[in-house]
Amino acid sequence: MDLYQLTMAQAYLELDMHAPAVFELFVRKLPKTRLFLVAAGLEQIVDFIESLRFTSEEIEFLSSLGLFRTPFLRYLESARFTGSVHAMAEGTPFFADEPILRVTGPILEAQLLESRVLNIGHFQSLIASKAARCVLAANGRQLVDFGLRRAHEADAGVLAARAAFIAGFDATATVESGRRFGIPLSGTVAHSFIEAHDSEDTAFRNFLKSSCGATTLLVDTYDTERAIRRVIDIEHELASQGAPSSVRAIRIDSGDLAAQARMARGMFDAARCEHIKIVLSGGLDERSIEGLVAAGAPVDVFGVGTALDTSSDAPALDMAYKLQEYAGKPRRKKSVGKATWPGAKQVFRQYDDSGKAVLDRICLADEHGEGQPLLSQVLREGRRIGPLPSLPEIQRHCRREVEALPPALHRLEEGASTFSVLISDAVRTLATAVDAAN
Amino acid sequence: MDLYQLTMAQAYLELDMHAPAVFELFVRKLPKTRLFLVAAGLEQIVDFIESLRFTSEEIEFLSSLGLFRTPFLRYLESARFTGSVHAMAEGTPFFADEPILRVTGPILEAQLLESRVLNIGHFQSLIASKAARCVLAANGRQLVDFGLRRAHEADAGVLAARAAFIAGFDATATVESGRRFGIPLSGTVAHSFIEAHDSEDTAFRNFLKSSCGATTLLVDTYDTERAIRRVIDIEHELASQGAPSSVRAIRIDSGDLAAQARMARGMFDAARCEHIKIVLSGGLDERSIEGLVAAGAPVDVFGVGTALDTSSDAPALDMAYKLQEYAGKPRRKKSVGKATWPGAKQVFRQYDDSGKAVLDRICLADEHGEGQPLLSQVLREGRRIGPLPSLPEIQRHCRREVEALPPALHRLEEGASTFSVLISDAVRTLATAVDAAN
Numbered sequence: 001m002d003l004y005q006l007t008m009a010q011a012y013l014e015l016d017m018h019a020p021a022v023f024e025l026f027v028r029k030l031p032k033t034r035l036f037l038v039a040a041g042l043e044q045i046v047d048f049i050e051s052l053r054f055t056s057e058e059i060e061f062l063s064s065l066g067l068f069r070t071p072f073l074r075y076l077e078s079a080r081f082t083g084s085v086h087a088m089a090e091g092t093p094f095f096a097d098e099p100i101l102r103v104t105g106p107i108l109e110a111q112l113l114e115s116r117v118l119n120i121g122h123f124q125s126l127i128a129s130k131a132a133r134c135v136l137a138a139n140g141r142q143l144v145d146f147g148l149r150r151a152h153e154a155d156a157g158v159l160a161a162r163a164a165f166i167a168g169f170d171a172t173a174t175v176e177s178g179r180r181f182g183i184p185l186s187g188t189v190a191h192s193f194i195e196a197h198d199s200e201d202t203a204f205r206n207f208l209k210s211s212c213g214a215t216t217l218l219v220d221t222y223d224t225e226r227a228i229r230r231v232i233d234i235e236h237e238l239a240s241q242g243a244p245s246s247v248r249a250i251r252i253d254s255g256d257l258a259a260q261a262r263m264a265r266g267m268f269d270a271a272r273c274e275h276i277k278i279v280l281s282g283g284l285d286e287r288s289i290e291g292l293v294a295a296g297a298p299v300d301v302f303g304v305g306t307a308l309d310t311s312s313d314a315p316a317l318d319m320a321y322k323l324q325e326y327a328g329k330p331r332r333k334k335s336v337g338k339a340t341w342p343g344a345k346q347v348f349r350q351y352d353d354s355g356k357a358v359l360d361r362i363c364l365a366d367e368h369g370e371g372q373p374l375l376s377q378v379l380r381e382g383r384r385i386g387p388l389p390s391l392p393e394i395q396r397h398c399r400r401e402v403e404a405l406p407p408a409l410h411r412l413e414e415g416a417s418t419f420s421v422l423i424s425d426a427v428r429t430l431a432t433a434v435d436a437a438n
Numbered sequence: 439m440d441l442y443q444l445t446m447a448q449a450y451l452e453l454d455m456h457a458p459a460v461f462e463l464f465v466r467k468l469p470k471t472r473l474f475l476v477a478a479g480l481e482q483i484v485d486f487i488e489s490l491r492f493t494s495e496e497i498e499f500l501s502s503l504g505l506f507r508t509p510f511l512r513y514l515e516s517a518r519f520t521g522s523v524h525a526m527a528e529g530t531p532f533f534a535d536e537p538i539l540r541v542t543g544p545i546l547e548a549q550l551l552e553s554r555v556l557n558i559g560h561f562q563s564l565i566a567s568k569a570a571r572c573v574l575a576a577n578g579r580q581l582v583d584f585g586l587r588r589a590h591e592a593d594a595g596v597l598a599a600r601a602a603f604i605a606g607f608d609a610t611a612t613v614e615s616g617r618r619f620g621i622p623l624s625g626t627v628a629h630s631f632i633e634a635h636d637s638e639d640t641a642f643r644n645f646l647k648s649s650c651g652a653t654t655l656l657v658d659t660y661d662t663e664r665a666i667r668r669v670i671d672i673e674h675e676l677a678s679q680g681a682p683s684s685v686r687a688i689r690i691d692s693g694d695l696a697a698q699a700r701m702a703r704g705m706f707d708a709a710r711c712e713h714i715k716i717v718l719s720g721g722l723d724e725r726s727i728e729g730l731v732a733a734g735a736p737v738d739v740f741g742v743g744t745a746l747d748t749s750s751d752a753p754a755l756d757m758a759y760k761l762q763e764y765a766g767k768p769r770r771k772k773s774v775g776k777a778t779w780p781g782a783k784q785v786f787r788q789y790d791d792s793g794k795a796v797l798d799r800i801c802l803a804d805e806h807g808e809g810q811p812l813l814s815q816v817l818r819e820g821r822r823i824g825p826l827p828s829l830p831e832i833q834r835h836c837r838r839e840v841e842a843l844p845p846a847l848h849r850l851e852e853g854a855s856t857f858s859v860l861i862s863d864a865v866r867t868l869a870t871a872v873d874a875a876n
Binding site for chain 2: 007008119
């Protein structure tokens with residue numbers, strides 16, 4: 001929570017300002033390397049809102065700051081969010097100015113949600129949007145999240161795996177994400193394991209011996225070609241003993257990945273090891289994945305780490321949580337370059353007969369727009385209305401909705417998104433009326 | 439934790455590989471917009487290592503994966519780190535290839551630390567390094583962290599405040615960082631508060647009334663000049679009633695910040711409101727801060743958010759945790775572009791007579807180098823040796839050590855760092871010997 005949320009909340013309490021407010025979460029402008037974004041994080045936002053409580057230790061700390069008076073500190077002891085929330089389903093593609101979440105409730109309560117709702121929704125939407133590009137670039141090949149180590153602290157590592165899975169990743173190396181969200185886990189072996197042995201050959205054999213089932217070997221510690229020959233020798237030995245194959249894949253993590261993947265594929269195929277798959281990793285992002293696919297590199301799995309978990313080319317979205325209405329009156333700030341559309345809003349997406357999305361229209365919440373309304377109610381009187389979709393359901397929804405976008409949006413080019421997002425006349429009229437009043 | 443840490447650990451257990459290993463944490467290459475980095479996160483790394491435990495729930499989950507056998511799962515029940523750790527003091531500037539942390543212990547245990555130690559050390563060093571540039575740019579003006587909302591999830595928001603404070607920030611808006619680390623808190627008011635009132639004038643008066651002590655008003659919601667006149671009128675009214683000043687500062691968050699700050703300063707000074715300070719925010723980073731300072735903008739406090747908490751121009755460091763020695767033998771990978779210096783190492787920093795740092799030399803841990811050794815022992819047999827420095831002590835150490843860097847490193851220019859980092863002959867000789875052996 002940011003300090004000003006609390007100082008403002010105290011003022012609302014003392015001023016008896018308890019009328020309902022509408023806040024919306026939206027992105028002002030897309031990064032130039034994003035033609036669409038993907039909404040994610042709703043489940044964690046709902047968890048947060050439902051469980052928002054101030055512990056006595058926290059209230060004691062706030063009391064020690066000398067900024068808060070007793071009635072407000074008392075209020076915090078039983079503070080709950082009692083309002084409603086409407087939101088886009090997780091996995092829905094969205095564009096600039098479109099609310100992905102709308103909070104309606106007493107202004108004090110809605111204000112207390114600001115920073116954390118932003119913090120959750122921003123991060124997972126950021127990562128899902130990046131991951132969606134990797135999925136488009138990989139064009140059907142498998143993708144695994146390897147990013148925990150350079151994610152921004154623990155929460156980011158654990159939740160990046162969730163956001164990436166929503167956008168179509170197949171698995172993660174982060175164990176906690178598997179435990180918490182049921183995401184399939186995938187792992188290989190590190191250079192340190194190879195280096196800890198006096199020979200690479202012994203390292204390979206030892207790792208295979210200790211693995212339950214077939215596994216992946218890392219071949220670029222010293223000399224990739226020599227390592228691949230070792231893998232083939234081991235597979236041939238096992239075959240001659242009638243043992244099942246134990247090498248599922250090899251991983252190459254450095255150097256010219258396309259050339260080495262081709263070399264590996266050629267050597268494996270020539271040695272009747274067609275079953276051994278090729279995993280590539282090492283600083284990959286959607287552009288290098290696209291390049292490897294275009295070059296026809298024979299790759300089965302891409303491991304993506306830092307670029308995914310930090311959304312490295314665009315590590316933040318211009319996302320805001322803004323007051324749109326208070327006490328039944330629309331509100332709008334006019335700050336240069338940061339003006340917002342007032343009023344409680346809904347987004348309608350129109351599809352053509354073939355199921356392709358053709359345009360979005362941002363309307364007032366009580367307008368009857370054409371097409372599919374994208375926001376639906378998830379919380380009423382502070383409690384969730386029903387179960388939220390499962391992660392595999394969200395992943396399927398995301399795949400379907402990203403596929404429904406115009407093909408121009410499936411490319412990795414830079415530039416402004418060409419998707420039409422219209423503002424309804426009613427919203428424009430309201431904005432003019434609000435400006436005239438201030 | 440990454441899955442491969444556990445599969446490798448199982449292999450080490452089954453192979454009876456319990457000899458001591460040395461792993462080091464270091465950055466391969468600085469981002470082109472960093473002339474130096476700042477080590478941070480040691481306290482959280484030490485906390486993590488001391489408290490590393492596997493809960494029965496976690497072990498049950500691992501068991502369900504079908505990848506681990508009973509002896510290893512049993513081992514995890516009582517797994518502890520029993521080795522030692524040497525580290526650079528938090529707040530120490532460092533350069534490429536220099537270990538900032540060295541872990542010595544049974545290879546299985548040291549392997550279990552990998553991803554989380556990287557995850558902690560990477561993030562806080564990333565943010566402290568970014569914050570140090572903001573501090574240099576602000577040239578004595580105050581800096582406040584406003585970044586929670588766009589930090590990558592909760593942990594990142596809370597710990598970014600800590601890392602920024604280490605590098606010289608004065609305060610944060612993130613309440614939890616104040617509670618957990620004792621960092622001074624600072625907050626203002628949001629546009630939503632102004633908009634929730636039917637007039638800006640009422641909003642100002644209401645916020646002042648409810649604040650304990652003097653506070654900050656936000657003046658750019660509608661028309662900055664008009665808002666500043668309102669602030670002056672309110673101050674004059676209070677003065678005429680003999681009341682103390684209640685406006686400590688104003689905040690401007692949009693538009694041409696330099697021009698508006700000058701306008702505000704001029705209006706306040708002309709109206710005998712010299713005591714009102716000016717806070718600027720809104721997408722600031724070290725370059726815009728430097729620009730505002732160079733333009734002579736009369737600013738007292740900069741609020742820095744997204745650019746700080748995401749280190750937006752360089753959202754990741756090329757940091758790695760690598761095996762350098764096992765069973766008394768140095769280790770090194772030769773992967774293209776990722777070769778490492780083998781052996782347990784120490785960094786010596788040499789200063790000239792005026793106290794300026796002149797060069798670093800990376801030596802073997804048992805070499806007697808010239809100058810100040812930068813790594814010292816913090817953990818022995820898995821327990822901390824003594825108390826770690828307090829946050830204010832770390833901040834003072836950082837200020838002193840950044841000031842001691844050559845003036846060329848105090849600039850924001852892009853390019854390779856000009857600081858000399860030498861590799862000792864003993865390290866080079868060892869690398870050659872290791873290569874010859876593989």
